[in-house]
Structures are given as structure tokens and as C-alpha cells.
Amino acid sequence: MKKHQLTAVVLSVIFTGLGLFYIGTPMLIITGALLMALQGAVLYFLLLTLGFLGFLALPAALALHIAGIVITIIYFNYRSPKKTWLEQKRQRQLSSPGAIAARTVIGLLLLAGSVYVGYTEGTAPFTKSAAEKQVVREAAEHYLEQKYGEPFKVTKMDYTWAVGSYNLTAIPEGAPELEFTLDSTDGSPPVPSGETYLNRVWGAQLRDKAEPVIDRLYPDGAFVQAWVSCNMKQVVREYDKLDSCSGEPVSQNVDIVVFADVAEGSLDQEKERILELVKQLPGVTVPGKTDLQIEYYPAKLNTPANAAKLEKGSGALQDATPTYQFREFDISRITGTSDIELRKL
Incomplete structure (x- = not known):
């Protein structure tokens, strides 16, 4: 195989249609450009269907790639004794290194352009530009500041194309530990x-009220997080002032992580402690339903690193498994230790 033939075939193997630009006849350049454009269209189609029709698009892309290789090989192996001028034309076509390089670079740019257009157009319905996201970010920050009378900062944005909406994460600038979420349309x-x-805000206030009670009952190491659900029509910042949520009771969730080596022989003692906690929690919560969860982890996991994770409000240790768990969705149902189940995990 001659030098030019080998180079052209290798280029066609690496990049669809590039070997045809390397050869450089007008017809082959047109053919190469067509193969590249079709491959960009296939990529657009593949992305537009979220890959669900890959069983059609991927074979089509492969067929276009193979077609470029086959046409390149045919060009160099076609012989016609009646057209000796054709061989001379081929030699002239491949005699100028500068022209060959220019044609090859143009082909490579066209291929990159077709892939780029196919990708950007194919993903456009599912993504948003930085400018579009900035509009949503500013609208959300302005909305929060107007509603609550303090500055906020949106720290994260996720766009869900299926429903045409954003899910945002934000923090109040004066209390960045109170990270929260909100939604936004893309209108x-x-x-x-x-x-x-x-x-x-309510959850943080409930946590602060519940921590002294929990610390007394679990002095060896316990971390508490709280969440309060209440559909209030007006802005009420004080947890203690919640009494009714549009006619529904206030829903409160208290999650406790306890570092203790719980054994089968100490379960009765733990149940007594839980019962005492259930009796004391109504003294710090507002009237409504209280959901209580306690997860027990080995005492050796009570490290500064894990404590920092829990204090930041992560809720649980993602890289560890609790040994026991207690969960009651409404603690008013508990009247004695017989109503308490410590589940081994």
C-alpha cells in the first residue's frame, strides 16, 4: 500500500470522511462533507431521544463511518485501462503537501463543527444557558428577600427538562447553616x-429546645436534627407561635443519632430511656404530631469528624450502618415500653 493510500485510509478510520478530504477531489470532498453532516444529524437524533433509540442511531453512525473507509479504499484500487489519465490525475491530486494539509484541516474542522452542532442542538431542549440560569437565580433571590426581609444566595441549580422547572438550593446570608430548597418555573x-x-428555621428552634432534654438522657453522645412542617399563609418565624397550619396540626420530626454500644441485654434499659424521652418531648414541642427516630451507632464512631458531619445537619452517617433503630411516626401512641420496638439492623 502506497504512502498516500495508507494515510488516507488511516484518516478515514480515525475520523469519519477525513480521508476523503485528504484525497481532495471535488466529488470526494462533497461526499466527505455529506458523511460528516449525516453523522452530526445522527448525534442530534440520539441526544434528542435521550439515547432510547440508540439501537437505530448507533448502527447508522457506524455505517457512515465504514462508508468513508470503503470509499477511500475503492478510490485507490479502482483501475481503468481505458483511462490512463485518471492515474495521472490522482498523482497530481496528491502531489502538493500544502494543498493536502489544507484540505485535511478543513475536513477536520467540518467534522468537529458537525459533531458540535449535533451535540449542542441535541442537548438544547434539556439544558439551560448560563444567562437563562442567572435570570432564574436573580428572580429567586429577589423573591426570597421580598418575602422574608433578608438577603439570600442561591448556591445550586438543577433543571428538570421533563417538567420544565428548576430545583434550587439557597442559604440566608446571615445564617448559611440553614440551607434549604425551593422550586422555580422556567417561564x-x-x-x-x-x-x-x-x-x-422552625426545625433549628425545635432542635435548640430539644437538645437539653436529649443531652440529659443521652450524656455519652447524641446529636439531634429537627424538621417542622406547617403550611402557614403568613410568615411566622417563631416556632413557639405555631398552633394550626391551615386547619391541620403541626407536623414535627425529631431525628436523633446516638453513639452507644447497645447489646441484647441492654434493650430494656434503652426502651425505658426512650419512654422517658417520649414523655418529655411534649414539653418542648408545640401541639401537633411528633415523629421520632433514633439511630444507634457504635461508640467508637463518636469521632470529631462524624460529629462535624452531624452538626452540619447531614442527619445521618452515610458511610456507616446503625446497629439498632427506633421509629414512631406519632409518639402520642406510645403509652409504655411494650409499644417501643428497637429494630436490629
Whole structure:
């Protein structure tokens, strides 16, 4: 195989149709450009269907790639004794290194352009530009500041193309530990809604009230997180002032992580402690339903690193498994230790 033939075939193997630009006849350049454009269209089709029709698109892309290789090989192996001028034309076509390089670079740019257009156009319905996201970010921050009278910062944005909406994470600038979420449409203008800021504020206040009780009962190491659900029509920042949520009772969740080596022989003692906690919690919660969860981890996991994770509000240790768990969705149902189940995990 001659040098030019080998180079052209290798280029066609690496990049669809590039070997045809290397050869450089007008017809082959047109053919190469067509193969590249079709491959960009296949990529667009594949992305537009989220890959579900890959069983059609991928074979089509492979067929286009193989076609470029086959045409390159045929060009160099075609011989016609009646057309000796054709061989001379081929030699002239491949005699100028500068022209060969220029044609090859043009082909490579066209291939990159077709892939880029196919990708950007194919993903456009599922993504948003930085400018579009900035509009939503500013609208959300303005909405929160107007509603709560303090500055906020949106720290994360996720766009869900299936429903045409954003899920955002934000923090109040004065209390960045109270990270919360909210939603927004992608309309013009965008409409924010569903923020969980007050739920975090109320939860932090409930945690502060419950911690002294929990620390007395679990002095060896316990961390508490709380969440409060209440659909209030007006802005009420004080947890203690919650009494009714649009006619529904206040829903409170208290999650406790306890570092203790619980054994089968100490389960009765733990149940007594849980019962005492159930009796004391109504003294710090507002009237409503209280959901209580306690997870027990080995005492050796009570490290500064794990304590820092829990204090930041992660809720649980993602890289460890609790040994026992207690869960009651409404603690008012508990009247004695017989109602308490410590489940081994």
C-alpha cells in the first residue's frame, strides 16, 4: 500500500470522511462533507431521544463511518485501462503537501463543527444557558428577600427538562447553616415557589429546645436534627407561635443519632430511656404530631469528624450502618415500653 493510500485510509478510520478530504477531489470532498453532516444529524437524533433509540442511531453512525473507509479504499484500487489519465490525475491530486494539509484541516474542522452542532442542538431542549440560569437565580433571590426581609444566595441549580422547572438550593446570608430548597418555573418571568426556609428555621428552634432534654438522657453522645412542617399563609418565624397550619396540626420530626454500644441485654434499659424521652418531648414541642427516630451507632464512631458531619445537619452517617433503630411516626401512641420496638439492623 502506497504512502498516500495508507494515510488516507488511516484518516478515514480515525475520523469519519477525513480521508476523503485528504484525497481532495471535488466529488470526494462533497461526499466527505455529506458523511460528516449525516453523522452530526445522527448525534442530534440520539441526544434528542435521550439515547432510547440508540439501537437505530448507533448502527447508522457506524455505517457512515465504514462508508468513508470503503470509499477511500475503492478510490485507490479502482483501475481503468481505458483511462490512463485518471492515474495521472490522482498523482497530481496528491502531489502538493500544502494543498493536502489544507484540505485535511478543513475536513477536520467540518467534522468537529458537525459533531458540535449535533451535540449542542441535541442537548438544547434539556439544558439551560448560563444567562437563562442567572435570570432564574436573580428572580429567586429577589423573591426570597421580598418575602422574608433578608438577603439570600442561591448556591445550586438543577433543571428538570421533563417538567420544565428548576430545583434550587439557597442559604440566608446571615445564617448559611440553614440551607434549604425551593422550586422555580422556567417561564418569563420565572415564578419561584415551594421554599422550605421556614421549615429549616422552625426545625433549628425545635432542635435548640430539644437538645437539653436529649443531652440529659443521652450524656455519652447524641446529636439531634429537627424538621417542622406547617403550611402557614403568613410568615411566622417563631416556632413557639405555631398552633394550626391551615386547619391541620403541626407536623414535627425529631431525628436523633446516638453513639452507644447497645447489646441484647441492654434493650430494656434503652426502651425505658426512650419512654422517658417520649414523655418529655411534649414539653418542648408545640401541639401537633411528633415523629421520632433514633439511630444507634457504635461508640467508637463518636469521632470529631462524624460529629462535624452531624452538626452540619447531614442527619445521618452515610458511610456507616446503625446497629439498632427506633421509629414512631406519632409518639402520642406510645403509652409504655411494650409499644417501643428497637429494630436490629
